[in-house]
Structures are given as C-alpha cells and as structure tokens.
Amino acid sequence: MYPNLYFLFQDLLGVEVPALKLVNTFGLMVALAFVVASALLKRELQRKEKEGLISASEKKVVAGKAAGPLAWASSGLLGWLLGWKVLWLLWNAGTLFQGGGPPQQHLFSGAGYPLLGLLGAAAMGFMRYREDMAQRRETPKEETVLVHPWERTGNITLMAAVGGVLGAKFFHLLEYPEELVAFFTAPSLQGFLGGLTIYGGLIVGGIAVALYGRRHGIPFLHLADATAPALMLAYGIGRIGCQVSGDGDWGIPNPHPKPDWLAWAPDWVWSYNFPNNVNAVFGPRPSGYTGKLITEADPWPIFEGFGTYLDPGVYPTSFYETLMAAAIFAFLWSMRKRWKVKGTLFAVYLMFNGVERFWIEKIRVNAPMEFLGMTMTQAELIATLTCVSGLVLLALLHKQTIKRWLGR
Numbered sequence: 001m002y003p004n005l006y007f008l009f010q011d012l013l014g015v016e017v018p019a020l021k022l023v024n025t026f027g028l029m030v031a032l033a034f035v036v037a038s039a040l041l042k043r044e045l046q047r048k049e050k051e052g053l054i055s056a057s058e059k060k061v062v063a064g065k066a067a068g069p070l071a072w073a074s075s076g077l078l079g080w081l082l083g084w085k086v087l088w089l090l091w092n093a094g095t096l097f098q099g100g101g102p103p104q105q106h107l108f109s110g111a112g113y114p115l116l117g118l119l120g121a122a123a124m125g126f127m128r129y130r131e132d133m134a135q136r137r138e139t140p141k142e143e144t145v146l147v148h149p150w151e152r153t154g155n156i157t158l159m160a161a162v163g164g165v166l167g168a169k170f171f172h173l174l175e176y177p178e179e180l181v182a183f184f185t186a187p188s189l190q191g192f193l194g195g196l197t198i199y200g201g202l203i204v205g206g207i208a209v210a211l212y213g214r215r216h217g218i219p220f221l222h223l224a225d226a227t228a229p230a231l232m233l234a235y236g237i238g239r240i241g242c243q244v245s246g247d248g249d250w251g252i253p254n255p256h257p258k259p260d261w262l263a264w265a266p267d268w269v270w271s272y273n274f275p276n277n278v279n280a281v282f283g284p285r286p287s288g289y290t291g292k293l294i295t296e297a298d299p300w301p302i303f304e305g306f307g308t309y310l311d312p313g314v315y316p317t318s319f320y321e322t323l324m325a326a327a328i329f330a331f332l333w334s335m336r337k338r339w340k341v342k343g344t345l346f347a348v349y350l351m352f353n354g355v356e357r358f359w360i361e362k363i364r365v366n367a368p369m370e371f372l373g374m375t376m377t378q379a380e381l382i383a384t385l386t387c388v389s390g391l392v393l394l395a396l397l398h399k400q401t402i403k404r405w406l407g408r
Contacts, residue, residue: 001244001245001246001274001275001276001277001278001306002025002244002245002276003024003025003245003246003276003277003278003303003306004020004021004022004023004024004025005017005020005021005023005025005028006018006019006020006021006023006097007276007303007306008020008025011301017093018093018094018096018097019089019090019093021093021097022089022093022107024245024278025241025244025245025278026241026242026244026245026247026278027241028241029237029238029240029241029244030238030241032237033233033234033235033237033238033241034157034160034161034234036230036233036234036237037157037160037227037230037231037233037234038153038154038156038157038230040229040230040233041153041156041157041226041227041230042150042153044225044226044227044229044230044336045148045149045150045153045226046148046150047337048149048222048225048226049148049149049150053222053342054149054218054219054222055149056146056147056148056149057146057147057149057216057217058144058145058146058147059144059145059146059147060142060143060144060145061142061143061144061145062140062141062142062143063137063140063141063142063143064135064136064137064138064139064140064141065136065137065140066132066133066135066136067128067132068132071128071132072125072128072129072132073125074128075124075125075127075128076121076122076124076125076128077121078124079117079120079121079122079123079124079125080117080118080120080121081117081120082120082124083113083116083117083118083119083120083121084112084113084114084116084117084120085107085112085117087113087116087120088111088112088113088116089106089107147216149216149218149223152212152216152218155212156209156212156213156223159205159208159209159211159212160205160206160208160209161205162205162208163201163204163205163206163207163208163209164201164202164204164205164208165201166204167200167201167202167203167204167205168197168198168200168201168204169197169200170200170204171197171199171200171201171203171204171378172197172200174200174378197378197379198235198238199357199378199379199382199383199386202231203382209223209227210223210224219342221342221343221346222342224343224345224346225336225342225343225344225345225346227346228332228345228346228348228349229329229332229333229336229345229349231349232325232328232329232332232349232352232353233325233326233329235321235325235353236321236322236323236324236325236326236329237322239318239319239321239322239325240318240322242318243316243318243319243322245277245278246274246275246276246277246278246279247277247278247279248277248279248281248365249317249318249364250272250274250310250314250315250316250317250318250364250365251314251315251316251317251363251364251365252287252288252314252315252363252364252365253287253288253289253312253313253314254270254271254312254313254314254315254363255271255312255313256271258270258271268313268316269316269319270315271312271313271314271315271316272310272313272314272315272316273300273309273310273311273312273313273314274309274310274314275294275298275300275307275308275309276294276300276301276302276303276306276307276308276309277306277308277309277310278306280305280306280307280308281308281310282308285365287314287365288312289310289311289312289313289314290310290311291308291309291310291311292308292309292310292311293307293308294307294308294309314365315363315364317360317363317364320360321356321360324356324360325356328349328352328353328356331352332345332348332349332352335348341397341398342397343393343397344394344397344398346390346393347390347391347393347394347397348390348394349390350386350387350389350390350393351386351387351390351391351394352390353383353386353387353390354383354384354385354386354387354388354390355383355387356383357379357380357382357383357386358379358380358383358384358387361377361379361380361383364379366378366379369381
C-alpha cells in the first residue's frame with residue numbers, strides 16, 4: 001500500500017521527495033475522479049444541447065464593472081496562504097515529516113513564514129487589482145448573455161464536491177454513533193478528516209446538483225442522465241484510491257485457498273494483507289483479522305508510521321468495485337445515445353449501483369444495524385432503496401410500453 005505519493009515514488013522509483021507526503025493517494029484519486037467526471041459531464045451536456053434536448057439560458061451581467069475590494073482581498077488571502085504555509089511546508093518537508101504522523105497536523109498548525117505570507121498577499125492582491133482596473137469601464141453597461149448548460153459544469157462539480165463531502169461525513173457519523181458523540185465532545189482534526197460514507201456523498205451531492213440544475217433551468221432528468229456514466233466511473237476511480245491507500249474499505253477475512261479458476265490472477269486479487277495501510281491498523285478487530293507489525297522477515301517494506309498488515313488476508317473489495325464500476329460505466333456509456341426516453345439512463349444507473357453495492361456488502365467490513373426486524377448494514381439498506389427507486393423510475397418512464405407488453 002502507498003498512503004501517499006512519497007512512499008510510492010520511494011518504493012517504485014527509488015526517489016525520495018519529502019514534500020510528496022502532503023499528497024495522500026486516496027485524496028489524489030478522489031480529485032482525479034472529480035476531474036474525470038467533470039470532463040464527461042461537460043461532454044454530455046454539449047451533446048444534449050447540440051441535439052436540442054437542453055438549451056442555453058439568459059443571464060444579465062454588468063460589463064465593465066469592477067469586481068471590487070472583496071475580490072482583491074480573496075486573491076490576497078490566497079497569496080498569504082501560499083507564502084505563509086505552502087512555501088514553509090515545501091521548504092521544511094524533509095524535517096517536518098520525519099517520524100510519521102499525518103501531514104495535516106502541520107498543514108493546520110500555526111507555524112509558517114509570516115513575512116512571505118504578507119509578501120504573497122500583497123503581490124496577488126495587487127495583481128488582481130490591476131487586472132480589475134484594466135477591465136473596468138467608465139460607464140458599466142448591463143448586458144444579456146446566453147449561458148450554455150455545459151458552461152456551468154464547473155459549478156455543478158463544485159456543488160457535487162461540497163455536498164458530497166458533507167453528506168459522506170454526516171452519513172458516516174450516523175453509521176458509527178460512538179464517532180458522532182466523539183465528533184462533538186472531543187473534536188479533532190483527524191475526526192473531521194477521517195471517515196466518509198460514499199452513499200451519503202451521492203445522496204447529498206445529488207440533491208445539491210439537482211437544486212442547482214433547477215435554479216438554472218437544466219431539466220432534472222436530462223441532467224441526471226448526463227451525470228450517470230460520470231458518477232459510475234468516478235466511483236470506480238475513487239475505489240482505486242481506497243485500494244492503493246488501504247483506507248479500511250476492505251472485506252472480511254478470506255483465509256481460503258485461491259480457487260483454480262482464478263489461478264491466472266495474482267494472489268492479492270483473492271486475499272490481501274494490505275501492508276502499510278494508511279490507517280496503520282494494529283491489534284485485533286471484531287471482523288476477525290488482526291493488525292500486526294511488519295518485520296524484516298516479511299516480504300514487504302516498512303513505511304515509517306504505517307508499517308502494519310492484516311492477518312489473515314481479506315477480500316480486496318475496493319478492487320472488485322473498481323472492476324464492476326468500470327463495466328457498468330462502459331455499458332451506460334454505450335447506451336447513452338440509444339435510449340431516447342429521458343431519465344432511462346439514470347434509472348438503470350440507480351439499479352446497477354444498488355445491485356453492485358448490495359452484493360459487495362456481503363463480503364465487506366461494515367457496521368450492522370437493525371431495520372424492521374432485519375439485520376443489515378446502512379449501505380445494504382440504501383442500496384436496496386436505490387435499486388428499487390431505479391426500478392420504479394424506469395417503470396414510470398416506460399409506462400405505456402409496459403402496458404403494451406401486458407396487452408392493455
């Protein structure tokens with residue numbers, strides 16, 4: 001496992017760049033997932049507008065009006081952060097990150113270069129001021145411009161990101177009540193940054209995007225269809241981050257020998273020990289595995305601050321989900337132009353998403369809960385509701401076709 005890019009470069013290339021400890025592999029893959037999803041969404045919105053399915057909306061702007069002091073101050077704040085904190089971290093990375101520990105403890109500390117921060121703030125604030133003055137007119141004029149739906153891709157992505165992170169954290173705290181209590185009684189940086197539930201992110205992020213689309217005149221079902229393939233691929237990319245970093249989204253213990261039909265695959269595809277996982281899991285866990293220290297006799301390197309592995313090995317469920325997400329994405333992408341009834345692609349996405357997650361929960365570590373006398377996980381419940389919602393939506397969209405099939 002590679003908790004951050006520093007250990008990846010060190011292990012694979014023999015290159016040591018301490019500043020790369022700031023770049024967590026999970027966070028990097030999540031960021032990549034948003035970039036890829038945004039690019040696919042933009043492409044789909046452009047296609048739908050070209051086919052006349054969605055249209056541009058009018059927006060009134062004031063041309064030649066200065067952005068004002070608030071914009072200058074925001075640029076100055078960015079320059080201050082770059083000079084005060086970022087340059088300090090990069091310059092002192094070799095000593096700051098010795099002995100392990102999360103780099104966030106330095107990122108959110110009060111240490112830094114105050115003078116460079118002031119210089120950065122002055123420089124970037126002044127540059128924004130000069131740019132503002134260059135675009136300013138003596139007599140600002142109100143104009144009406146057309147804004148194409150694809151031009152709002154950045155804002156849609158931002159809404160999904162903010163809503164997704166908040167929702168993922170909220171649902172995780174609901175799933176683990178003890179962490180919810182600790183979140184308020186003993187707040188900590190790690191408590192805020194750690195622990196996310198993907199379905200919470202999808203639900204809250206989805207609501208945020210739907211509200212944004214409604215506000216700006218983008219029909220919900222067309223927007224949902226445009227996002228469906230992107231969501232599936234982004235999910236798979238995010239799971240790569242889970243797998244590579246070893247963030248705890250793994251399966252239950254799998255001490256069974258690898259079956260003959262899987263003889264062609266590496267052993268870790270069947271059962272994996274997640275050495276040097278980012279959580280540095282140590283000691284027995286209720287799920288049946290134990291975190292142990294890596295020693296010189298083991299076949300893995302020992303990464304400072306992360307040198308543990310799981311015994312016995314567990315199912316690499318994140319890897320399985322990446323494969324399934326890629327397959328579902330390929331299917332949705334291939335059908336996006338063939339299905340003409342709006343909302344169909346999104347309905348099928350919901351169904352596949354629910355089935356995929358419900359299946360993987362059978363071999364995945366998660367907290368059980370009681371629901372209507374049944375024991376299940378939060379993800380199993382939401383996956384079931386997601387699949388049923390997709391099925392109901394599909395039936396409503398194709399009601400006339402179903403009636404014809406039934407001979408009515």
